[in-house]
Every structure is written in C-alpha cells, then in structure tokens.
Amino acid sequence: MEKTYMHTGIPVAEKMDGMVYMEGLKVWICNNDEYKIEYLYWEKNTPAAWRMIAEPHVAYKVADVQVAVDEAVAAGADVLLPKYSLGGTCAIAYVGFKNGPQVEFFQD
Numbered sequence: 001m002e003k004t005y006m007h008t009g010i011p012v013a014e015k016m017d018g019m020v021y022m023e024g025l026k027v028w029i030c031n032n033d034e035y036k037i038e039y040l041y042w043e044k045n046t047p048a049a050w051r052m053i054a055e056p057h058v059a060y061k062v063a064d065v066q067v068a069v070d071e072a073v074a075a076g077a078d079v080l081l082p083k084y085s086l087g088g089t090c091a092i093a094y095v096g097f098k099n100g101p102q103v104e105f106f107q108d
Contacts, residue, residue: 003062
C-alpha cells in the first residue's frame with residue numbers, strides 16, 4: 001500500500017499556544033506545517049498506549065487505515081491504537097515496531 005509522509009509527532013510536557021483538543025483520546029495537538037511537526041500534549045487520564053504518550057511517531061497518509069495496520073502487523077508491529085474514527089471517513093491508527101518506531105496511519 002502506498003504511504004505518503006505527513007508529519008513527525010513529538011510529545012511535549014506542557015500545553016502550547018494554539019493547541020486543539022481531541023476529547024476521545026484526551027490529547028492536545030498543534031502542527032508546525034512548515035517543518036511537518038505535530039506536537040502532542042497528553043492528559044494524564046488518556047486511554048492512549050504508553051508508547052504513544054512517551055515516544056515520537058511518524059505519520060503517513062494511507063487509502064485504508066485497516067489495510068495499513070494489517071500490513072504492519074504482518075511485518076512484526078504491535079497495534080497501539082486500533083482504527084479510531086475522527087468523524088466522517090477520517091480515521092487513524094497507531095502501530096509500534098519492536099525496538100523501532102511507532103507509526104500513525106491517517107485516512108481521510
């Protein structure tokens with residue numbers, strides 16, 4: 001499946017100006033589009049996996065999040081966040097490779 005690089009996500013210890021809240025995941029997010037960086041401030045009661053909270057991730061746009069997750073799992077990744085609807089046709093999922101990166105897949 002084709003994957004298009006979107007951004008690198010970096011967890012931060014404090015909320016930043018301009019952050020937008022994603023209630024379901026209990027995370028505040030803002031983007032630096034010039035450098036393709038996403039900053040994430042996770043609330044203490046987030047349902048997110050510890051790796052999502054503690055480690056950077058790389059995000060890719062894909063045509064089908066579930067197919068991308070299935071391919072990553074077949075390559076040895078663990079599912080950190082199963083397909084999660086952002087409303088409409090938008091969805092995300094996170095996988096983590098053992099001794100390697102965590103990856104976000106985004107479908108719009």
